[in-house]
Amino acid sequence: MLKMDLYNVLISPVVTEKANNVAEKHGQVVFKVLPQATKQEIKAAFELAFNAEVSSVRVSNTKGKAKRFGRFSGRRANWKKAYISLKPGQDFDLAANQK
Numbered sequence: 159m160l161k162m163d164l165y166n167v168l169i170s171p172v173v174t175e176k177a178n179n180v181a182e183k184h185g186q187v188v189f190k191v192l193p194q195a196t197k198q199e200i201k202a203a204f205e206l207a208f209n210a211e212v213s214s215v216r217v218s219n220t221k222g223k224a225k226r227f228g229r230f231s232g233r234r235a236n237w238k239k240a241y242i243s244l245k246p247g248q249d250f251d252l253a254a255n256q257k
Contacts, residue, residue, distance in 0.1 A: 167203035187242045210248045216241040
Protein backbone atom coordinates (compact mmCIF):
# COMPACT_ATOMS: atom_id res chain seq x y z
CA MET A 159 0.00 0.00 0.00
CA LEU A 160 1.22 3.52 -0.73
CA LYS A 161 2.51 5.73 2.07
CA MET A 162 -0.29 8.25 1.52
CA ASP A 163 -2.91 5.50 1.71
CA LEU A 164 -1.51 4.26 5.03
CA TYR A 165 -2.27 7.62 6.65
CA ASN A 166 -5.95 7.06 5.79
CA VAL A 167 -6.19 3.60 7.40
CA LEU A 168 -6.47 4.87 10.98
CA ILE A 169 -9.66 6.92 11.25
CA SER A 170 -9.77 7.90 14.92
CA PRO A 171 -8.89 6.63 18.37
CA VAL A 172 -11.68 5.01 20.35
CA VAL A 173 -11.98 6.87 23.65
CA THR A 174 -14.25 4.84 25.93
CA GLU A 175 -14.02 3.44 29.41
CA LYS A 176 -13.36 -0.04 28.01
CA ALA A 177 -10.59 1.28 25.74
CA ASN A 178 -8.95 3.04 28.71
CA ASN A 179 -9.06 -0.17 30.79
CA VAL A 180 -7.49 -2.15 27.94
CA ALA A 181 -4.76 0.47 27.59
CA GLU A 182 -3.91 0.41 31.29
CA LYS A 183 -4.04 -3.36 31.83
CA HIS A 184 -2.66 -4.72 28.55
CA GLY A 185 -0.74 -1.85 26.94
CA GLN A 186 -3.03 -1.77 23.93
CA VAL A 187 -4.45 1.11 21.93
CA VAL A 188 -7.89 0.99 20.27
CA PHE A 189 -8.51 2.70 16.92
CA LYS A 190 -11.40 2.92 14.48
CA VAL A 191 -10.02 1.80 11.10
CA LEU A 192 -11.19 1.41 7.52
CA PRO A 193 -13.48 -1.63 7.10
CA GLN A 194 -11.33 -3.08 4.30
CA ALA A 195 -8.00 -2.62 6.16
CA THR A 196 -5.95 -5.73 6.94
CA LYS A 197 -3.90 -6.38 10.09
CA GLN A 198 -0.65 -5.79 8.19
CA GLU A 199 -1.89 -2.44 6.85
CA ILE A 200 -3.06 -1.35 10.30
CA LYS A 201 0.32 -2.25 11.80
CA ALA A 202 2.23 -0.38 9.08
CA ALA A 203 -0.03 2.68 9.38
CA PHE A 204 0.36 2.87 13.17
CA GLU A 205 4.14 2.49 13.00
CA LEU A 206 4.35 5.14 10.29
CA ALA A 207 2.10 7.65 12.04
CA PHE A 208 3.29 7.29 15.64
CA ASN A 209 6.86 5.89 15.44
CA ALA A 210 6.07 3.06 17.86
CA GLU A 211 6.74 -0.64 17.34
CA VAL A 212 3.68 -2.90 17.22
CA SER A 213 3.77 -6.49 18.43
CA SER A 214 0.29 -7.59 17.30
CA VAL A 215 -3.04 -6.37 15.97
CA ARG A 216 -6.49 -7.78 16.72
CA VAL A 217 -9.53 -6.57 14.81
CA SER A 218 -13.22 -6.58 15.60
CA ASN A 219 -16.08 -5.87 13.22
CA THR A 220 -18.73 -3.92 15.10
CA LYS A 221 -22.31 -4.03 13.89
CA GLY A 222 -24.18 -0.72 13.67
CA LYS A 223 -27.01 -0.19 16.13
CA ALA A 224 -30.62 -0.14 15.02
CA LYS A 225 -32.09 3.28 15.76
CA ARG A 226 -35.51 4.86 15.45
CA PHE A 227 -36.28 8.43 14.48
CA GLY A 228 -39.95 8.82 15.35
CA ARG A 229 -41.78 6.41 13.11
CA PHE A 230 -38.75 5.84 10.87
CA SER A 231 -36.32 3.07 11.67
CA GLY A 232 -32.75 3.09 10.52
CA ARG A 233 -29.36 1.65 11.21
CA ARG A 234 -25.97 3.14 12.01
CA ALA A 235 -23.08 2.09 9.80
CA ASN A 236 -21.00 -1.00 10.59
CA TRP A 237 -17.39 -0.26 11.50
CA LYS A 238 -14.12 -1.97 12.34
CA LYS A 239 -11.92 -1.39 15.35
CA ALA A 240 -8.36 -2.52 15.93
CA TYR A 241 -6.73 -3.42 19.24
CA ILE A 242 -3.05 -2.58 18.70
CA SER A 243 -0.56 -4.15 21.14
CA LEU A 244 2.72 -2.32 21.57
CA LYS A 245 6.06 -4.04 22.12
CA PRO A 246 7.46 -3.91 25.66
CA GLY A 247 9.21 -0.62 26.33
CA GLN A 248 7.19 1.23 23.70
CA ASP A 249 5.04 4.14 24.82
CA PHE A 250 2.17 5.82 23.03
CA ASP A 251 0.72 9.21 23.89
CA LEU A 252 -1.92 10.49 21.50
CA ALA A 253 -1.78 14.07 22.80
CA ALA A 254 1.98 14.32 22.24
CA ASN A 255 1.67 13.21 18.60
CA GLN A 256 -0.90 15.81 17.54
CA LYS A 257 0.22 18.97 15.74
